[in-house]
Amino acid sequence: MLAALTCAVSLRVATPADAEACSTLHAELFEPAWDRASFASFFSHPAARGLVARSIAPAQTVGFIVGQMAADEAEVLTLAVSREARRQGIATRLIEALAETARVAGARVLYLEVAAENTAALALYRKLRFAERGRRPGYYVRANAPPADAVTFALAL
Numbered sequence: 396m397l398a399a400l401t402c403a404v405s406l407r408v409a410t411p412a413d414a415e416a417c418s419t420l421h422a423e424l425f426e427p428a429w430d431r432a433s434f435a436s437f438f439s440h441p442a443a444r445g446l447v448a449r450s451i452a453p454a455q456t457v458g459f460i461v462g463q464m465a466a467d468e469a470e471v472l473t474l475a476v477s478r479e480a481r482r483q484g485i486a487t488r489l490i491e492a493l494a495e496t497a498r499v500a501g502a503r504v505l506y507l508e509v510a511a512e513n514t515a516a517l518a519l520y521r522k523l524r525f526a527e528r529g530r531r532p533g534y535y536v537r538a539n540a541p542p543a544d545a546v547t548f549a550l551a552l
């Protein structure tokens with residue numbers, strides 16, 4: 396059992412130097428995982444927006460969000476919070492910060508999609524007043540489990 400980590404957490408814009416920590420956390424939570432080079436590429440791309448959540452003591456990355464902008468639309472590409480730092484509002488802060496960054500950059504809507512069986516993420520997005528837009532049957536193809544449907548959400552900015 397992991398010890399809960401309850402300490403001050405600050406958000407900042409991600410840089411390529413954050414890629415290693417983000418890929419390590421991503422690999423613990425997602426399959427297929429994004430590698431370090433993928434994060435580094437996003438964190439240096441002008442159309443991408445990356446934020447990391449860092450605990451102060453111990454000084455470590457406890458969450459991240461990656462989004463991208465296209466014209467007046469933004470999309471969340473990935474979001475994660477480490478298991479020991481959950482239910483402290485970190486994902487909420489990451490989404491709200493990304494939404495504000497996208498809004499200031501001219502986006503009018505923030506899209507995302509999530510596996511239909513991901514009850515934690517579904518509850519999070521509904522709490523943040525994302526509107527459900529549709530379902531993509533069998534969208535997530537996985538190596539060791541049947542395909543999962545995706546639910547798509549949108550938030551007006």
Ligand SMILES: CC(C)(COP(=O)(O)OP(=O)(O)OC[C@H]1O[C@@H](n2cnc3c(N)ncnc32)[C@H](O)[C@@H]1OP(=O)(O)O)[C@@H](O)C(=O)NCCC(=O)NCCS
Pocket residue numbers: 424474475476477480481482483484485486487488508509510513514515516518519520522
């Ligand atoms: C989904 C995830 C990002 C939530 O991160 P978090 O920092 O714990 O979320 P928050 O603390 O901001 O939660 C805000 C609200 O979301 C809902 N929520 C979050 N986790 C939940 C859970 N496990 N069960 C039910 N509701 C949950 C609750 O309404 C919560 O408010 P509350 O704590 O006041 O009840 C995190 O569980 C995670 O990283 N999961 C694995 C990766 C993942 O699924 N990413 C999203 C892919 S689209």
